[in-house]
Amino acid sequence: MELKVLYFGMIAEITNCQEEMIFLEQGSNVDQLENLLxxxxxxxxxxxxxxxxxxxxxxxxxxxxxxxxxALLPPFSGG
Known part of the structure:
Protein backbone atom coordinates (compact mmCIF):
# COMPACT_ATOMS: atom_id res chain seq x y z
CA MET A 1 0.00 0.00 0.00
CA GLU A 2 1.08 3.56 -0.61
CA LEU A 3 1.15 5.98 2.34
CA LYS A 4 1.69 9.72 2.33
CA VAL A 5 4.00 10.70 5.20
CA LEU A 6 4.47 14.31 6.32
CA TYR A 7 7.66 15.54 8.00
CA PHE A 8 8.05 18.57 10.25
CA GLY A 9 10.89 20.55 11.80
CA MET A 10 14.23 18.80 12.12
CA ILE A 11 12.72 15.62 10.65
CA ALA A 12 12.06 17.49 7.39
CA GLU A 13 15.71 18.59 7.47
CA ILE A 14 16.91 15.00 8.00
CA THR A 15 14.75 13.60 5.21
CA ASN A 16 15.34 16.63 2.98
CA CYS A 17 11.62 16.78 2.18
CA GLN A 18 8.33 17.79 3.79
CA GLU A 19 6.38 14.82 2.51
CA GLU A 20 6.86 11.61 0.56
CA MET A 21 5.07 8.48 -0.47
CA ILE A 22 6.13 5.32 1.36
CA PHE A 23 5.26 1.80 0.26
CA LEU A 24 4.40 -0.84 2.89
CA GLU A 25 2.64 -4.18 2.72
CA GLN A 26 -1.10 -4.16 3.34
CA GLY A 27 -1.78 -4.75 7.05
CA SER A 28 1.38 -2.97 8.24
CA ASN A 29 1.32 -1.10 11.54
CA VAL A 30 2.90 2.08 12.92
CA ASP A 31 5.88 0.17 14.32
CA GLN A 32 6.68 -1.30 10.90
CA LEU A 33 6.50 2.17 9.34
CA GLU A 34 8.81 3.58 12.01
CA ASN A 35 11.35 0.78 11.44
CA LEU A 36 11.29 1.33 7.68
CA LEU A 37 11.86 5.07 8.11
CA ALA A 71 2.96 12.82 10.30
CA LEU A 72 6.33 12.53 11.99
CA LEU A 73 6.57 15.09 14.76
CA PRO A 74 9.93 16.21 16.17
CA PRO A 75 10.55 16.68 19.89
CA PHE A 76 8.78 19.72 21.25
CA SER A 77 10.40 22.21 23.55
CA GLY A 78 8.11 23.55 26.22
CA GLY A 79 8.00 26.68 28.21
Whole structure:
Protein backbone atom coordinates (compact mmCIF):
# COMPACT_ATOMS: atom_id res chain seq x y z
CA MET A 1 0.00 0.00 0.00
CA GLU A 2 1.08 3.56 -0.61
CA LEU A 3 1.15 5.98 2.34
CA LYS A 4 1.69 9.72 2.33
CA VAL A 5 4.00 10.70 5.20
CA LEU A 6 4.47 14.31 6.32
CA TYR A 7 7.66 15.54 8.00
CA PHE A 8 8.05 18.57 10.25
CA GLY A 9 10.89 20.55 11.80
CA MET A 10 14.23 18.80 12.12
CA ILE A 11 12.72 15.62 10.65
CA ALA A 12 12.06 17.49 7.39
CA GLU A 13 15.71 18.59 7.47
CA ILE A 14 16.91 15.00 8.00
CA THR A 15 14.75 13.60 5.21
CA ASN A 16 15.34 16.63 2.98
CA CYS A 17 11.62 16.78 2.18
CA GLN A 18 8.33 17.79 3.79
CA GLU A 19 6.38 14.82 2.51
CA GLU A 20 6.86 11.61 0.56
CA MET A 21 5.07 8.48 -0.47
CA ILE A 22 6.13 5.32 1.36
CA PHE A 23 5.26 1.80 0.26
CA LEU A 24 4.40 -0.84 2.89
CA GLU A 25 2.64 -4.18 2.72
CA GLN A 26 -1.10 -4.16 3.34
CA GLY A 27 -1.78 -4.75 7.05
CA SER A 28 1.38 -2.97 8.24
CA ASN A 29 1.32 -1.10 11.54
CA VAL A 30 2.90 2.08 12.92
CA ASP A 31 5.88 0.17 14.32
CA GLN A 32 6.68 -1.30 10.90
CA LEU A 33 6.50 2.17 9.34
CA GLU A 34 8.81 3.58 12.01
CA ASN A 35 11.35 0.78 11.44
CA LEU A 36 11.29 1.33 7.68
CA LEU A 37 11.86 5.07 8.11
CA UNK A 38 14.70 4.55 10.61
CA UNK A 39 16.37 2.19 8.13
CA UNK A 40 15.93 4.68 5.29
CA UNK A 41 17.01 7.72 7.34
CA UNK A 42 19.67 6.53 9.80
CA UNK A 43 19.71 9.88 11.66
CA UNK A 44 16.15 9.19 12.83
CA UNK A 45 17.47 6.32 14.97
CA UNK A 46 18.97 8.78 17.45
CA UNK A 47 16.02 11.16 17.45
CA UNK A 48 13.03 11.01 19.76
CA UNK A 49 9.93 11.67 17.66
CA UNK A 50 6.24 10.81 17.60
CA UNK A 51 4.13 9.47 14.76
CA UNK A 52 0.66 10.97 14.50
CA UNK A 53 -2.06 9.07 12.66
CA UNK A 54 -5.01 11.23 11.66
CA UNK A 55 -3.74 14.02 13.97
CA UNK A 56 -3.53 11.75 17.03
CA UNK A 57 -0.60 9.96 18.65
CA UNK A 58 -1.56 6.30 18.54
CA UNK A 59 -0.16 2.97 19.71
CA UNK A 60 2.55 1.43 17.53
CA UNK A 61 0.35 -1.60 16.86
CA UNK A 62 -2.37 0.42 15.08
CA UNK A 63 -2.82 -0.85 11.53
CA UNK A 64 -2.31 1.67 8.75
CA UNK A 65 -4.34 2.23 5.62
CA UNK A 66 -3.97 4.47 2.58
CA UNK A 67 -6.53 6.97 3.91
CA UNK A 68 -4.49 7.76 7.05
CA UNK A 69 -2.83 11.14 7.46
CA UNK A 70 0.61 10.24 8.82
CA ALA A 71 2.96 12.82 10.30
CA LEU A 72 6.33 12.53 11.99
CA LEU A 73 6.57 15.09 14.76
CA PRO A 74 9.93 16.21 16.17
CA PRO A 75 10.55 16.68 19.89
CA PHE A 76 8.78 19.72 21.25
CA SER A 77 10.40 22.21 23.55
CA GLY A 78 8.11 23.55 26.22
CA GLY A 79 8.00 26.68 28.21
Missing amino acids: KDKYRKLQDLSFKIAIDKEIKSNIVLLNTKNEI
